[in-house]
Amino acid sequence: PVAWGYEGDIGPCNWHKYFPKAGGKRQSPIDIDTSATQYDGSFKPLRIHYDSHMCSSLTNNGHTFCMSVNSDQCNLSGGPLEDKYRLLQFHCHWGSDDTKGSEHTVDGHQYAAELHLVHWNTDKFKSADEAIEKNQGIAVLTAFIKAGKEHRGWNHVLSHFKDIKKVQGTSTVNEDFNPKCLLPENQTDYWTYEGSLTTPPCHESVRFIIFKEVVEVSSEQLAQFRSLCVCSSRKRDTGEDEHLVDNFRPIQPLNGRVVKASFQ
Numbered sequence: 001p002v003a004w005g006y007e008g009d010i011g012p013c014n015w016h017k018y019f020p021k022a023g024g025k026r027q028s029p030i031d032i033d034t035s036a037t038q039y040d041g042s043f044k045p046l047r048i049h050y051d052s053h054m055c056s057s058l059t060n061n062g063h064t065f066c067m068s069v070n071s072d073q074c075n076l077s078g079g080p081l082e083d084k085y086r087l088l089q090f091h092c093h094w095g096s097d098d099t100k101g102s103e104h105t106v107d108g109h110q111y112a113a114e115l116h117l118v119h120w121n122t123d124k125f126k127s128a129d130e131a132i133e134k135n136q137g138i139a140v141l142t143a144f145i146k147a148g149k150e151h152r153g154w155n156h157v158l159s160h161f162k163d164i165k166k167v168q169g170t171s172t173v174n175e176d177f178n179p180k181c182l183l184p185e186n187q188t189d190y191w192t193y194e195g196s197l198t199t200p201p202c203h204e205s206v207r208f209i210i211f212k213e214v215v216e217v218s219s220e221q222l223a224q225f226r227s228l229c230v231c232s233s234r235k236r237d238t239g240e241d242e243h244l245v246d247n248f249r250p251i252q253p254l255n256g257r258v259v260k261a262s263f264q
């Protein structure tokens with residue numbers, strides 16, 4: 001497979017050379033210009049039903065940490081979605097300090113991190129591998145994260161980070177943990193638009209649902225995100241590990257797409 005990253009020759013500006021979809025017309029992330037969003041009164045309530053005794057495994061894939069979920073009881077439907085979607089995994093994007101890290105921006109404002117809960121369309125497709133590259137195949141619930149008070153729910157994930165500090169590290173998580181606790185309280189106000197995977201191969205298969213309310217975690221918890229080491233971490237001449245930093249893609253052209261809002 002072709003190596004890609006977030007800096008240098010393998011960075012986002014060159015992704016399109018090996019991953020042509022990265023140069024497509026409906027790429028993500030984007031800036032949400034709140035003055036140009038369109039209220040859509042037709043959205044039904046978002047239905048987020050996750051069970052908590054799902055077993056999952058936490059992996060450092062070299063680009064982020066990824067909590068893979070294999071429960072057929074974690075489902076998403078309603079809102080702008082026509083079909084039922086099943087939770088596949090969740091992960092985050094962050095920066096080297098609290099002033100950057102989110103992938104989407106709101107009126108040009110970038111948050112310290114961004115949570116992606118990735119779901120695949122079980123009504124239309126037989127597997128996640130099929131859905132990942134098809135239109136309407138993927139729905140990503142997205143929450144912005146900023147530095148503030150400690151988030152107790154996040155400690156259930158962060159407590160396993162010591163097992164995955166090195167790349168390709170994997171840790172099995174069996175404790176009762178419901179990822180719904182990572183979402184903001186207000187789950188009725190969100191923006192939504194059609195975009196792409198924000199990492200190669202950048203398939204244009206994603207419906208993003210982005211909550212307006214921002215989640216707070218402590219600066220120490222944000223620092224734990226940054227403690228993960230990058231996979232191809234060649235020891236720099238100073239001998240210290242390279243850390244996963246700025247694993248967010250720059251914003252992409254809107255190309256006439258309209259961002260809908262569930263609220264006025």
Ligand SMILES: NS(=O)(=O)c1ccc(C(=O)NCC(F)(F)F)cc1
Pocket residue numbers: 116118132140196197198199200201206
């Ligand atoms: N950052 S994001 O848009 O939520 C995002 C979500 C999922 C994937 C993913 O499954 N990549 C694996 C694949 F597709 F086989 F390459 C990538 C990005």
Ligand SMILES: [Zn+2]
Pocket residue numbers: 091092093116198
């Ligand atoms: Zn993501």
